[in-house]
Amino acid sequence: MANELEGRTVAILATNGVEQVELTRPREVLREAGARVDVVALSTEPIQAMNADINKGDVIGVDQAVKDVSAAGYDALVLPGGTVNPDTLRTDANAVAFVQDFFRAGKPVGAICHGPWTLVEADVVRGRTLTSFPSIRTDLRNAGATVVDEQVVCDEGLVTSRTPGDLEAFCAKLVEEFEEGRHPVRQAGATA
Template sequence: MAADLNGRRIAVLATDGVEQVEYEQPRQAVEQAGGQVSLVSVHDGEIQAMNGDIDKGDRFTVDAKVSDVSPDDFDGLVLPGGTINPDRLRIDADAVGFVRSFVQQGKPVGAICHGPWTLVEADVVRGRRVTSFPSIRTDLRNAGAEVVDEQVVTDQGLVTSRNPDDLHAFCSKIVEEFAEGRHRAAAGA
């Protein structure tokens, strides 16, 4: 990951139930490349991370509420998974609008595991090539995406991966996409 992200501001949108490793490793990769990361959530305070769906992980301090920031404040977005996290995000209108705006503006977005669920709710996967955790692939197809089973998939700045086993490839690719910056805005997004 040799890309230089100095001066780049990256939002990680997550809430309670985020898969801890899918939050920590992308954050670390962006910071090691010189980027500034902000944890954006649907509420103030802290979020509870998980290790799988049952075991509680660490708590992380929220930097900003999604209702108080704009995609204009950031150069890229990470959507970590965990089963609970994106399920909670996709029922929050501010979170969904935040995600939709990133894609509409052509800003790079990385989503891993169950993270693409929020992309489905934002209606930004139609005509896009993506991957995800197997249990949400039908949702992605129903939303108009071309779904493949690959370690990491990139479609005009939208980076997706299947699960924590793909984190090395995912982190490398999001850093590369964040360094490249905006892509042309997605048609229909």
């Protein structure tokens, strides 16, 4: 990758319980492609990453609190998984509004593993095709999404993958979609 994302700014929205590699690997790949990447969390306190939800990983520094930023300051968004991370984010009004604003602006978003749980709460999956970790697929269907079991799925700027095993394909598609930039706004759910 050779500076495809030079001049672009990407937010990775995460909190305690984030699956470490689903935050660190996309951040690394996006930076290698030239993007500035901010970790955005519920506060500016460092967050505790996890490995497979059971083993503590690294403590990760936070660049911005979600209450202090807006989607207008970013070109794209990444939502990593881990079970606790998106479950916590979807209960925070500022985090949900932040996600919704990316969709309202037609800005690309990537979500992996359990990350789409936050998309369900934001009401932005209706009428879209995506994938996720198997245990949240019923939630996605109930929210109006078409769910498929594929390594990476892209639906007009929304990139989704199932597990850390899909990270190579996920990250490559993130760079491609984030380079393309804005997509047409889909009028459904929170974007209607």
